[in-house]
Amino acid sequence: MGAATPVVELKQITKRFPGIVANDAISLQLRKGEIHALLGENGAGKSTLMNIVFGLYQPDEGSIEVNGKPVIIDSPNKAIDLGIGMVHQHFKLVQPFTVTENIILGSEPRKGLNINYKKAAAEVQRLSEQYGLKVNPHAKIHDISVGMQQRVEIVKTLYRGADILIFDEPTAVLTPQEIKELMVIMKKLVAEGKSIILITHKLKEIMEISDTVTIIRRGKVIDSVTTSETNPNELAEKMVGRNVTFKVDKKPATPGNNVLEVSKLTAKNKEGISVLNELNLNVRVGEIVGIAGVDGNGQSELIEALTGLRKVDSGSIRLEGKELSNHSPRHISESGVAHIPEDRHKHGLVLDFSVSENIVLESYYKSPYTRKGFLNFDAIKKQAKRLVEAFDVRTPSIETKARSLSGGNQQKAIIAREVDKNPELLIAAQPTRGLDVGAIEFVQKQLIAQRDQGKAVLLISFELDEIINVSDRIAVIYEGQIVGEVLPEETNDRELGLMMAGSTQKRAIIMGLILGGIVMLIGGYNPIEAYSALFTKVFGDMYNFGEAVREMTPLIMTGLAFAFASRAGLFNIGGEGQFLVGMTAATFVGVKFAGLPIYIHAPLALIAGAVFGGLWAAIAGYLKAARGVNEVISSIMLNWIGLYLANLIVRQFLLLKGENRSVDISDTASISLTWLSELMGNSRVHMGTLIALVMAVLFYIYMWKTKQGYEIRAVGYNPNAAEYAGMHVNRNIVKAMFISGMLAGLGGAFQVLGVFQYQTVMSGSPGTGFDGIAVALIGLNHPFGVLLGALLFGTLTYGSAGMSFAADVPPEIIRIVIGSIIFFIAAQGIVRWVLKPFYSKRKKEKVL
Incomplete structure (x- = not known):
């Protein structure tokens, strides 16, 4: 890791506060070019230890060495002089000032009597470019994102010459994308010779970014390990002193009647900008409803409206049938609503009150806590002791001020107070924000316990894993x-992310x-x-509608094929080749086995058709599993081979003399259904449509109701966890590709057995497999969503003939529309940017 001498070494550091030993003889070494994680519960x-390194606290015992020399760090200025900088969890920036x-605040470069802002801005720009921070020196702080503000704090330390950087819980306030960007920045910093101490309790980040981990529990060092030689389970156990369950265990919900109805x-x-726009929501007895959404889409305002902290302009909030909108917080609380606030410091606690005073914050005026206008401290203390013990709130005393407690214990105190109210509705807003794994486990179990007791729980969280694992139903706010x-059980973080970006599918269709x-x-x-x-062409009469349905049938199958592979984390772009191979196999059997009974x-x-399509896809699956070949590359290759192979088989074995097609398949191989055709206006709709609908249902049952589907989804979401659980990852990859190919191949069989009754020698690919990708994306890779996507594309494809005939518009225009829809689904940022003026205009309706 560089030089043998540590850049920072702590020796037997001890720090005491009244009633607690915060650091107990801690020793630690940071080496040059290293990211050293400091892991521990709230x-x-x-943070106390790092505040000592940065000069904010003085140790009671022990010593510090920087680059091998003993030092006394009695102030932040001294730490800065020694090349130590700290990026605090709560930023220390002046909002109206520029970056x-x-x-330069406190370190302003001078030009005579004036501050040389031009020189300073140039230096900020240089540092920003050197470390990939992309900071605009002239932007105002209040105009930039939280993630960018953190980068300003990083540049501030670099501007002061820091070679040793301390990051205190740097990801607590960042979005997932900002976290990824921060990881890249930290790697760039150490590549440039900096050394980093990372304070965190997030195991995923530690495993991804750090070189060494020191685990602290209750002020003592438990162990110091090389990150590559440990795992999250081992770290979690050392951190909290017991085995920690990462998986949320809960029995299926049995929801009853509506408790909360928002209309x-x-x-x-x-x-005066509209932030809630005719929002509808319900939460039932015995269920947890999770609200997923990007921060700033109305979550905070919804919570405030539900708890009486914000006036609403219109609509209703009903709790068990009783109207609560625009009532006071106390009235709503007494009506049976408990609230774990998203900001425990702002709304949840009076930090300068004791633990016992905070326990009765919402009930102090009631008996037995008040008698004839005077507080009954005996009753208050009795209640506080009971809840502190029941909820394991770790505090030196119930008389300790709330601000002295760790974040996890502050949250436990709030949960104890709210749950003890025995509410009908529990609103939990960001209940695990900033907590360690042990505290997170505790909080989530409390939410589930409330649900199991027949309570209604509304969970608002930016942690998608938490939303998916804890909720019984997920509502997406945008x-x-x-x-x-x-x-x-029917979604994952990728799909939720798409929904959280807005109704992108709908907008993509409109923009196309x-x-x-x-x-x-x-x-x-x-x-x-x-x-x-x-x-008009599609919906003008039953015949044309039937033809549109016939057009959508193969799209259902190739859409299902892509969606199935996606559930296994695979991008099966080879549906086109699998479709053609399935079509050719069905044609061969339909021609060569004439004389067999129709049944x-x-x-x-x-x-x-299904089996050969599946085998064709399994080739790409095998190459992925056994050789690590990217399935996109191999399946594209197999598309072309499939096209040439199909033409070769038709020419060599099935060709109708004098024609550029096969001989007709036998009538006994046809899947035409007379009664269905007559029902749909004598159109060419066939049995394949019914089978496709059945396949969508079977897809759903297999993927979400069987253990095989459970394994495939586990492999798709997290192959490492699946392997850890004993699942055969490679086998599931091949299986998923085989089933995906079967669906596409069956679609090809439908096309020849139900529509054409023969197969042509093709000069190019028909595109059905590629259209299936768009169909699946429109349907969010859900089988029932695929049906809707196929209906849309079938309508556009078949209807283009009417457009060409009635309006003399080339049908190629529809291919442009379809291609645009696909593009806009993929390019969500462009969709939001193009439509932003329209939505901003709607939002900026002011209160008269």
């Missing part, structure tokens, strides 16, 4: 509206149609007339 003494003004709720923020609901309209205008066509003709021949042809 209140373990991590440069904040960075068309509208509210504005302090600036721009002040609930834009969708999903069950946790708009772009197609622009192209029409440029070409001299009337887009309103064209789209009218398109939809054997048709099923045999369908099975052949």
Whole structure:
């Protein structure tokens, strides 16, 4: 790790506060170019130790050496002189100042009697570029994100010449993307010769970024280990002194009647901007509803409206049928609502009150805590002792001020107070923010216990793992509206992330149609007339609707194929080749096995299409599992081979003399259904449509109701955890690709057995497999969503003929629309940027 001499060495550091030993003879070494993680529970003494290194506290015992020399660090200025900088959890920035003004504060370069801002800004720019921080020297602090403000703090330490950087819980206030960016920055810093001490209790980050981990428990060093030689389970056990369960164990919910009913709720923020826009939500007896969303989409305002801290403009909030909107916090509390606030310091505690005084914060005026206007301290202390013991609140005394407790114990005190109210509805807002794994486990078990006692629980959290693991039902909030609901077992963090970005699918469709309209205008066509003709063609009569349904059938199958592979974490771009191989296998059986009874021949042809499509996909699965070949590369290659192989088989074994196609399949292999065709206006809709619908249902059952589906999803979400649990990761990869290919191959079989009755020699790929990717993305990789996506694409594809006939618009325009939809789904940021003015205009309706 560089030089043998540590850049910082702590020797037997001890620090005492009244009633507690915060640091008990701690020794630690930081080496040059190292990221050394300091791991411990809330209140373990991590921050106290680093405050000693930065000169904010003085040790009672022990010594510090910097670069091998004994030093006394009696102030932050002394630490800075020694090349030590600290990035605090709570930033120390002046909001109206620029980035440069904040960075040079106290170290201003002079030009005569004036401050040389130009020189300072240039230096800030240089440091920003050198370390990949991308900070704008001229931006105002109040105009930049929290993550960017943290970067300003980093540049501030670098500007003062720090070679040793202390990061105190740096990810506590960051979004997932900002956390990833911070990890990159920290790696860049050590690559440039800096050394880092990272204070955290987040095991995932420690495993990803650190070289060494020192574990502190209750002020003492438990162990110091090389990160690559340990694992999260071992670290967690050392941190809390017992085995910690990472998986949330809970029995299935049995929800009853609605406890909370929110209807068309509208509210504005302090600036008069609408932040809740006719929001609808319900929470039932015996369930936990999780609210997922990017910060700033109305979560805080929703909590405040529900708890009486914010007035609402319209809509209703009903608790067991009783209206609560615009009532006082005390009235709402007494009506049966308990509230664990998202900011425990701002709303949850009076920090200068004792633990016992905070325990009765919402009940101090009631008997037995008040008698004839005087507080009954005996009753208050009795209640505080009972809850402190019951909820394991670690405090030297119930008379200790709340500000002296660790974050985890502050949260336990709040939970004890709120749960003891025996509420009908428990609102838990960011209940595990900033807590260690042991405290997180405790809090989550308390929420589940409340649910199991028949209470309704509303959980608001930015931690998607927590939302998925703890919730029974997930509602996604975006721009002040609930834009969708999903069950946790049917989703993952990627899909929730898509939903949290807004109704992207809907917007992508709209933008695709708009772009197609622009192209029409440029070409001299009337887009309103064209789209009218398109939809009239599809929905004007039963025959054309049946043809659109027939058009969507193969798209259902290739969409299901892509979605199935996606659940296993695979990007099966090879649906096109699997579709063609399945089609060719079905054609071969349909032609060569003529004479078989229809009840054997048709099923045999369908099975052949499915099996050969599955085997074709399994090649890519095997290459991925056994050789590590990326499935995108191998499946693209197999698409082309599949096309040429299909043409070769038709030409060599099935060709109709004088034609560029195969001979007709036998009637006994056809999957046409007369009654279905007649029902749908004598269209060419066939048995394959019914089978496709059944396949969507079977997909759902297999993926979410069977142990095999459980394994596939586990492999897709976290292959390392799946392997740790004893699952065969490689086997599941091959299996998932085989089933995915079977679905695509079956779609190809439908096309030849139900529609064409023969197979042509193709000059190019038909595109059905590629369209299936778009169908799956539109449907969020859910089988029932795929059905809706296929209906959309079937409507566009078939309707384009009507558009061409009635409005003289080239059908290629629809391919532009479809391609645009795919693009806008992938490019969510562009969607939000283009539509932002429209939504901003809607938001900026001021209160009259």
